[in-house]
Amino acid sequence: MKLLEEVLGMIKPSEEERRLINEVIREVVDIAKAEIEKVESEVTLHLVGSIAKDTYLSGDHDIDLFLAFPLDYSLEELRKRGLELAKAIGNHFENYEVTYAEHPYVRAIYKGFDVDIVPCYNVKSWKEVRTAVDRSILHTKWVIEHLNGRNDEVRLLKRFLKGINAYGSEVYVRGFSGYLTELLIIKYGSFLKLMENIEFLGKIKIIDLEGWLKKEPEIAYKTIEREGEKPLVVIDPVDPRRNVASALSWEKFGVFYFKAMELKENLKLEFFFPSKKKIGDYKVLLREKGTNLIVILFPKPELVDDVLIPQLERSAKGLEKSLKKEGFEVFDLNWGYKDKAFIMLEVDRINRPRTKLKLGPEFLTNRALDFYGKNQKVWIRGKRLYSEKVVEEGVVEVIENLFAKDQISLGKNIRESVKNADILINFVPHELEEEAYLFLSKEKWNVKA
Amino acid sequence: MKLLEEVLGMIKPSEEERRLINEVIREVVDIAKAEIEKVESEVTLHLVGSIAKDTYLSGDHDIDLFLAFPLDYSLEELRKRGLELAKAIGNHFENYEVTYAEHPYVRAIYKGFDVDIVPCYNVKSWKEVRTAVDRSILHTKWVIEHLNGRNDEVRLLKRFLKGINAYGSEVYVRGFSGYLTELLIIKYGSFLKLMENIEFLGKIKIIDLEGWLKKEPEIAYKTIEREGEKPLVVIDPVDPRRNVASALSWEKFGVFYFKAMELKENLKLEFFFPSKKKIGDYKVLLREKGTNLIVILFPKPELVDDVLIPQLERSAKGLEKSLKKEGFEVFDLNWGYKDKAFIMLEVDRINRPRTKLKLGPEFLTNRALDFYGKNQKVWIRGKRLYSEKVVEEGVVEVIENLFAKDQISLGKNIRESVKNADILINFVPHELEEEAYLFLSKEKWNVKA
Incomplete structure (x- = not known):
């Protein structure tokens, strides 16, 4: 090779x-x-x-x-x-x-x-x-005892993961930790053997290098059960209660999976050292796509990443859910911070019709009688009641109203910041121009880039 | 009274x-x-x-x-x-x-x-x-034997059902047949007793005047099972295999239910002889609501109502489903014929963004590898792949393309007529102006009107 x-x-x-x-x-x-x-x-x-x-x-x-x-x-x-x-x-x-x-x-x-x-x-x-942090000493000891000279294989895997932007278990990466890469090499013997076994790995999902499933079955199975929805469960060789791949997201495992599948076909330097992404003008891109960009912008709260990033995510998803309910299609979400914290949403439109369909309950219930009594026009489709109401048309007013009525699920430590945020439409401050382009062009997450 | x-x-x-x-x-x-x-x-x-x-x-x-x-x-x-x-x-x-x-x-x-x-x-x-038609003689005989002089109670119920537009089992009404009204009076004794028992009726759902559940349990239970999703199962006194309320739709039962609930509170002549609905200008209404009207218009096929109406319904629902998939919100549907046959859809917009999100399969499947291979940009959210594509913006082109690719489920006897239909936007011919107004204003189906 x-x-x-x-x-x-x-x-x-x-x-x-x-x-x-x-x-x-x-x-x-x-x-x-x-x-x-x-x-x-x-x-x-x-x-x-x-x-x-x-x-x-x-x-x-x-x-x-x-x-x-x-x-x-x-x-x-x-x-x-x-x-x-x-x-x-x-x-x-x-x-x-x-x-x-x-x-x-x-x-x-x-x-x-x-x-x-x-x-x-x-x-x-x-x-x-x-x-x-107590486990770190045990981790170091275990890896040294089991690595058997395959140190360079770990280096190749780490570089590969860095190349595809999946290295690190930090909350803003949710990829593979250093310890996880070492365990994967110990399990599969070499970088290329891991690549060859990638589909198999996706299917078995469970790695148990220390035989905890035999030695401590009750604890180990509990770990598997708890972590069952994660892409991988790597039972920690030094602690059967822990999944070493706990922080790994499906997204990053997916990138790893597809890039490994590609690498098997065609081993190229680009996997390890990708060329830099070209940045264009996000405004031109918006015009080309015909979509719209909503940016929620506010002073970065003084919180550590482990708190801030998940709460930004939660707020972004809360906004997405509420806007969908309000009749806006949300194509994708993005969140993070530079000087300021931001949430970006790519949406289909910034104005909706003045009239909104109101879904009621099924009839033959008390809730239905209530709905029937409260609305001026009511009609039935199947067993369900419907009505309609007059609503604000502009997305900015829609968001402001949702905020005012506390109808958006927001991260609790940043709720007030978000509610007082600036709402920008099809415009970002200079420091976010590159971010906006990467987001809208999908280059930020395009696995095939 | x-x-x-x-x-x-x-x-x-x-x-x-x-x-x-x-x-x-x-x-x-x-x-x-x-x-x-x-x-x-x-x-x-x-x-x-x-x-x-x-x-x-x-x-x-x-x-x-x-x-x-x-x-x-x-x-x-x-x-x-x-x-x-x-x-x-x-x-x-x-x-x-x-x-x-x-x-x-x-x-x-x-x-x-x-x-x-x-x-x-x-x-x-x-x-x-x-x-x-063989049962008609048996029906007439059974009713005459059991009505016991409550003929005027049947007349009141029939008039009430006509007043609320729920009389008739024809396919364009899907309401209460004459025979069903007679059986309801025989069951409950009088018009007002039926009104008083309306909630109970909605709950028990099953009426068995001839005791078929005892005399022919197997056949009668089969009928109940088959008709279980209908609002009422009235086992025909002259034939345990048949639900007399088989043609009754949830919509018409719902109107009956709410109007009966209202009548119990306040007995008025309007229930029996409603005043005529006021007709306004559908174009003014469209501007007020901020919604849009799509009309599919074609020469009335030479089919009996029992064939034509269900196929118009099927085609309208097929259009609704396809347009929703394409990113248009469909508020409501209407179909029927005057000189020409028509399908009307009230939608949120007539233009969508040039870019459309493409939902892919979950990864770790062959379909996912296929999707990954075929699309230029692919990203992952959760376990699911996504991409985007360029699409037509105007709803007329969208519908024409769906027709051309046979991607809309249409009634089979009218498929070709629909595919060659005129597609009108926010405009109807003179003969449909009233229909369009009643549809868009919801007065056509407003239970509270």
């Missing part, structure tokens, strides 16, 4: 890069160890993540230092003393900031490298896991 | 009217008997229908003469010799014509009265019934 070698040439860290990283890591570890001995001698230091597993891509080297506290610390103690220790270590680096996931942790920069310093519990098995 | 007496005063035949009718009937019967003796002495003559049962309304007196042939005649013989005999009788009247239902029969006029002369078998029980 000459092409895969060519790809590897671009993504595999060189000897020089390795030396540099190892040197930096040694220094970081030394600094951390010294600080630990000074302050919290019971803490064990762990290097985790893709550098520890040697599955990182060239140029892509975040250092993950985990500070593992004994299990007899309370969560509160862990949080407090963990953060203090992390800060003490961060103080030795160029600069650092405190970031929040489930717990606070420290992000620092040392010699140009990002260093995450994360407090956790020193767990030996899944039964001891208390916080979301 | 002074009001009901007032109504009866208007609808009950006077002594003078009765005398006239009895005289005419005697003459008609004498003519028919003489002809029978001359030609087919085995035939028995029966007077059936509302005159025989004395449940006719003043001014409403069709005479139904049935020529009952012995059961040993073949269907072919019955048809041939029955028509010959009916014609021979008809020859004595002012003029006559041959009409076709299941069998040919004769419609004649005598002294200004319509006389139907219908050949049938001389059946003594349902087990002998061979043609649709």
Whole structure:
């Protein structure tokens, strides 16, 4: 596979890069160890993540230092003393900031490298896991024990997933995490074997590398049941309660599936390094398509992505549902933020008729008598009552009225922001022009691009 | 009930009217008997229908003469010799014509009265019934035996049903037949008792006056099962295989139900003699409503109503379904004929965007790979594939294309007529102006009018 070698040439860290990283890591570890001995001698230091597993891509080297506290610390103690220790270590680096996931942790920069310093519990098995990050040490250990020199295969898969925009389990990607790519390589042996087995994988859906279905059937089956609607259930080798592919969306699995099917036919560099998408004028595109763009624009709320993105999604889908009910066809949705947060909807029209059909209940019910009494004109089709009403014609008034009457399901932390948002029709501010084009042209999600 | 007496005063035949009718009937019967003796002495003559049962309304007196042939005649013989005999009788009247239902029969006029002369078998029980009209003699006999002087109650119910436009089992009414009104009065004892029991009737749904559920449970239950989706199942007292309310639509039962509920509250003359609907300008109405009218107009096919009307309905519903798929909202449908046959659709718009969303199959299927291969842009939402395509914008072109590709389900006997029809937008010929107004204003079907 000459092409895969060519790809590897671009993504595999060189000897020089390795030396540099190892040197930096040694220094970081030394600094951390010294600080630990000074302050919290019971803490064990762990290097985790893709550098520890040697599955990182060239140029892509975040250092993950985990500070593992004994299990007899309370969560509160862990949080407090963990953060203090992390800060003490961060103080030795160029600069650092405190970031929040489930717990606070420290992000620092040392010699140009990002260093995450994360407090956790020193767990030996899944039964001891208390916080979301506790498993990382177990993950790293398990992968190192099972990867058997297939590190470059992981690199190829990671690069492929990056190329098709399906790498990362973050909420704005919902793709494949690094750990998931490692497990897929361990399962199938190589990048190409995984590609060959893609249809099979889509059908079996379940991967159980540690045999949890035998060792802990009750727990493992519960996991499968809970995660059954997901595209993949990869039972975590270090914890039968967890689906490693839990964050993977059907959309991203679908992109993976189709791109793998294409790659099997025709292995090309573009899968790993796609050419940049051409951007055109969204206004010209709107005229060509004959559709309309509604943009809900508001100051970005101060929320972490894990909260903001799902709530934007929920609000966008609430808008879609309500507008459909109101007689507008919604072609597609888009949400996110640049300087401001936005929700975009591509719709068929921005004006509807002044008259709207009103669906009533079936008759022979009390609700039907009520409907009959309340409406001036009532007619019957089948068993169902109908009437009609006068409504606003313009979509902006329709949305404003829906907001005013709280008839749109919106994300709860952003509800007020959305309700006070600007509603733009067929126009976006400069910072969203590219986004609007990618959205309307479908290039943003076109699997065949 | 002074009001009901007032109504009866208007609808009950006077002594003078009765005398006239009895005289005419005697003459008609004498003519028919003489002809029978001359030609087919085995035939028995029966007077059936509302005159025989004395449940006719003043001014409403069709005479139904049935020529009952012995059961040993073949269907072919019955048809041939029955028509010959009916014609021979008809020859004595002012003029006559041959009409076709299941069998040919004769419609004649005598002294200004319509006389139907219908050949049938001389059946003594349902087990002998061979043609649709054979039961009429049994019906007349059963009603006469059970009506017990409640003839005027039947008259009130008939007038009420005429007032609310729900009288008649013809295909363009789909309401209550005369026989059904008689059975309802026999069941409930009087017009007002029926009104009082209307909700109960809607719930029990089943009426079994002859106790067929006990006498012939298997056959009667089969009838109930077959007719279970209808608003009422009135097992025919003379034939457990038949639902007397089979032709009754949910729409007409619904009108009956709501009007009865209103009448219970406030007994008014308008229920029996509604004032005429005011007709306005359909073009003004269209502008007010902001909706659009599509009219499919074509020469009336030479088909009897029983064939034409259901096929117009089927074609109208086929058009509705296809237009909905194409992105047009269809508010309501109307069909029928004056000089020409027509289908009317009230829709939200007459132009749609040039771009149409294309729903694909779910992926992980062969159909999905096919869809993926065939479309230039493909994206995924959930498990489903989507694409988009360029389409015609104008509804006339949309309909013409659907016709050309045979993508609309049309009544088979009128398919070619419909496909070659004129398609008018927001315009109707003079003869349909009133129809268009009643349709668009909903006055045609407004139960509350």
